[in-house]
Amino acid sequence: MRLIKKLSGLLTVVSIFNVLSSCSANVKSANYSNDIKEIKIGVTLYKQDDAFISEISKNIEDIAKEKENQGKYKIIVNVADAKGNLINQSNQVDKFVAQNYDVICVNMVDRTAASMIIDKAKSANIPIVFFNREPVEEDMERWNKLYYVGADAQQSGEMQANIIINAYKKDNRMVDKNGDGKIQYVMLEGEQGHQDSLIRTEYCIKTITQNGIELEKLADDTANWQSAQATTKMSQWIKSFGDKIEVVFSNNDEMALGAINAINDANIGGKKPLVVGIDGLPKALEAVKNGSMIGTILNDSKKQANAIFNLAYTLASHGNVNSIDGLEKGKYIRTPHAEVTSDNVDLYIENK
Ligand code: GAL
Numbered sequence: 418m419r420l421i422k423k424l425s426g427l428l429t430v431v432s433i434f435n436v437l438s439s440c441s442a443n444v445k446s447a448n449y450s451n452d453i454k455e456i457k458i459g460v461t462l463y464k465q466d467d468a469f470i471s472e473i474s475k476n477i478e479d480i481a482k483e484k485e486n487q488g489k490y491k492i493i494v495n496v497a498d499a500k501g502n503l504i505n506q507s508n509q510v511d512k513f514v515a516q517n518y519d520v521i522c523v524n525m526v527d528r529t530a531a532s533m534i535i536d537k538a539k540s541a542n543i544p545i546v547f548f549n550r551e552p553v554e555e556d557m558e559r560w561n562k563l564y565y566v567g568a569d570a571q572q573s574g575e576m577q578a579n580i581i582i583n584a585y586k587k588d589n590r591m592v593d594k595n596g597d598g599k600i601q602y603v604m605l606e607g608e609q610g611h612q613d614s615l616i617r618t619e620y621c622i623k624t625i626t627q628n629g630i631e632l633e634k635l636a637d638d639t640a641n642w643q644s645a646q647a648t649t650k651m652s653q654w655i656k657s658f659g660d661k662i663e664v665v666f667s668n669n670d671e672m673a674l675g676a677i678n679a680i681n682d683a684n685i686g687g688k689k690p691l692v693v694g695i696d697g698l699p700k701a702l703e704a705v706k707n708g709s710m711i712g713t714i715l716n717d718s719k720k721q722a723n724a725i726f727n728l729a730y731t732l733a734s735h736g737n738v739n740s741i742d743g744l745e746k747g748k749y750i751r752t753p754h755a756e757v758t759s760d761n762v763d764l765y766i767e768n769k
């Protein structure tokens with residue numbers, strides 16, 4: 418009994434000693450941080466294996482390294498992958514809050530569930546830069562330290578339409594292959610409920626019909642931004658409609674490339690449909706170059722990463738956010754798109 422008492426006394430001393438020594442370690446690091454200030458940026462991605470998202474995240478890390486080399490701050494960018502799961506994402510935000518991050522950049526798993534994340538950050542007074550998956554306006558109004566970086570989805574839909582309109586005007590039989598005066602098309606959509614799927618689809622179709630070109634929808638369905646799902650869908654559609662399909666509109670490049678796999682496997686012969694995507698992924702630029710895609714729309718991951726980083730850096734270093742280029746309504750930055758076809762694709766391949 419006495420021995421146990423003695424031992425536990427010893428343990429107490431040891432643990433007090435531990436606390437003391439860890440205190441002095443903290444003091445040291447605090448002194449040290451007076452010399453080199455540290456900025457901690459937490460990033461949580463809805464899914465790291467999404468090709469476009471991984472481009473943005475890689476660009477953020479590159480920009481941060483460049484900035485760090487300029488010497489003012491040590492910059493830590495910690496990227497977490499939520500793997501499509503909101504609970505993972507919520508835990509990741511909890512961790513960033515507990516570890517006193519200066520700012521959290523959030524690519525929401527479920528863009529309608531932003532309020533829970535906002536509440537956590539707000540109570541710790543840590544600003545949030547949302548990106549790519551836009552919270553609803555009501556959520557963006559919840560606090561004055563919320564920002565959003567993305568692209569104008571309407572513009573990407575309109576530009577996608579332009580590529581087909583221009584091809585039609587140049588040589589209508591290149592698009593309207595059976596010469597019935599209508600474009601028979603299929604539409605591959607991104608995730609349901611994602612602002613980019615809904616708006617891109619709507620404005621792509623609207624723009625074509627407003628230009629006096631008749632459309633006939635053969636089929637449309639979601640393939641959740643994913644190439645493999647698009648291959649499956651497209652194979653089914655080829656079975657149902659054969660060479661009747663004249664155009665494949667795709668809400669993004671990954672699905673467009675998936676559709677091309679199905680087209681190549683199906684041996685449609687000379688009457689292959691035209692395929693148009695959005696994002697400007699390197700693989701899609703190659704496809705435009707070799708003619709298997711008629712075009713894509715550049716969704717500028719570099720500009721978006723720049724905007725995300727600039728906001729995060731300025732917030733973390735207590736700078737003036739309002740001086741940041743392109744900031745609208747004090748909280749939104751939307752980067753412009755560009756049309757890419759065989760005419761100008763080399764320019765974009767060089768810049769990737
Ligand atoms: C879109 C992009 C898609 C996909 C999606 C994820 O803007 O075009 O390819 O990455 O975001 O939220």
Ligand code: CA
Pocket residue numbers: 592593594595596597598599600601663
């Ligand atoms: Ca036709």
